[in-house]
Amino acid sequence: MSETVRRRTLLAATMALGLFASAGAAWAQSYPNRxxxxxxxxxxxxxxxxxxxxxxxxxxxxxxxxxxxxxxxxxxxxxxxxxxxxxxxxxxxxxxxxxxxxxxxxxxxxxxxxxxxxxxxxxxxxxxVPLIVAVPNTLPVRTLRELIDYARGRTDLTFASASASQRVSTEMLMAMTGMKMTHVFYRSGPNAMQDLIAGRVTLFTADLGVMLPQVRGGTVRPLAVTSQQRSAQVPDLPTVDEAAGTKGYELIxxxxxxxxxxxxxxxxxxxxxxxxxxxxxxxxxxxxxxxxxxxxxxxxxxxxxxxxxxxxxxxxxxxxxxxxxxx
Incomplete structure (x- = not known):
């Protein structure tokens, strides 16, 4: 390659890079345009x-x-x-x-x-956000400790979930307290909530965004929050560790x-x-x-x-x- 050709090639490449950079900068300035x-x-x-x-x-x-x-x-x-x-x-x-x-x-x-x-x-x-462990108002328990005692020896209890956090938080709770419940999977949290309110499932653990309106409305009974500290939105509600006597339970x-x-x-x-x-x-x-x-x-x-x-x-x-x- 002659020196003249080499210089022309380098010049063309430099110009191309410059045009590309300019186009990229212009594109970035216009984003988003829809x-x-x-x-x-x-x-x-x-x-x-x-x-x-x-x-x-x-x-x-x-x-x-x-x-x-x-x-x-x-x-x-x-x-x-x-x-x-x-x-x-x-x-x-x-x-x-x-x-x-x-x-x-x-x-x-x-x-x-x-x-x-x-x-x-x-x-x-x-x-x-932390989650709230809740049961139907019709269930004859008012605390998480009472639920653990109520579940002892029973095989007819169920829990709902529509996401990994909802399922794993409950499975962890059961593993740490000895409760046994059958998992019922739902396509959406709102559908699981409807069945909790109606008493068709025993327990549902869901984040405050889903659970707080129902707790404040009195349509479900909250038992505990899944964080290590109490929530400012429900300060009277104990943590799982406080309510169940577990140690180190946390899932948010x-x-x-x-x-x-x-x-x-x-x-x-x-x-x-x-x-x-x-x-x-x-x-x-x-x-x-x-x-x-x-x-x-x-x-x-x-x-x-x-x-x-x-x-x-x-x-x-x-x-x-x-x-x-x-x-």
Whole structure:
């Protein structure tokens, strides 16, 4: 190759890179230029749905585009999460993930259709919340200790779940207290709640977002919270450790935002900034924090990635303690 040809080749390559960088910068400045689709892998009315819609409303103000919520429940959240893992990584499809989809899945299922660490780009942690252990008002128990005594020797009791946190929290409780109950799986938390209210299941453990309205309305009987500390929203309700005399019981639900892997870094930064701005608004803090007892804690993408790794180990241990076999 002659010196003249070599110089022309280098010049063309440099110009091409410059044009590419300029196009990328222009694209980043224009993102988003149409509505964003946020897939919620659980049913409408679930805690994940509530978190998604509350953040979406506030993020839209920063992004200048609406975030359209699409509920895709099924398979403990795996269907919706898989749809995002396989979506085009352009920033217009995001996942409102949870401990079920982005931490517990490998500990509970043999055939998870995605890799939590490789198929998603973490955007930001959103919030966490404890769960409430509750029974129907018709059940002749008023405390968790009374329930443990009531369950002794019985084989006709059942518990409901519609997510990993709901199931594992109850399985852990049973393993640590000796209770025996048959698991009844529901496609959605609201459906499980309806059967709890009607007395068709003995026990349901669900996050404050789902449970608090029923507790405040007196339609179910709360027995304990699953965190190590009492909740400010129900300060008179003891923790499981306090109520059952266990030691070290804790299981809380959490929510995070993810995009498909390989999404441009500019998109990650833009969405992360929108999450942080939303989390700082009084409207969001009132709706999720004050009203539903959630801890709002936006993070960097790197912090969420690290949390996914640590939480996966935690949930694997919880499933082991609960004696849950993979399905």
């Amino acid at each position: 509505p964003i689709r946020a897939i919620v892998p659980f049913a409408a009315g679930s805690a994940t749905d509530i978190v998604a819609r509350t953040f979406a409303d506030q993020m839209a103000k920063t992004l200048g585009q609406s975030i359209v919520i699409e509920n895709r429940p099924g398979a403990n959240g795996l269907i919706g999460a898989d749809a995002v893992a396989k979506a085009t990584p352009d920033g217009y499809t995001i996942l409102i993930g949870t401990n079920s989809t982005n931490a517990a899945a490998p500990a509970l299922f043999n055939n998870v259709p995605f890799d939590m660490n490789k198929d998603f780009q973490p955007i930001s942690f959103l919030s966490s 639900a959490w929510f995070g935002m993810f995009a498909p892997a390989s999404v441009p870094a500019e998109v990650t930064a833009r969405l992360n900034a929108a999450v942080r701005a939303a989390a700082a608004t009084p409207e969001l803090r009132t709706a999720l924090g004050e009203n539903l007892g959630m801890v709002i804690a936006p993070s960097s993408p790197e912090e969420l990635a690290a949390r996914v790794v640590s939480e996966a180990a935690k949930w694997a241990e919880a499933a082991r303690v609960a004696g849950i076999e993979k399905q």
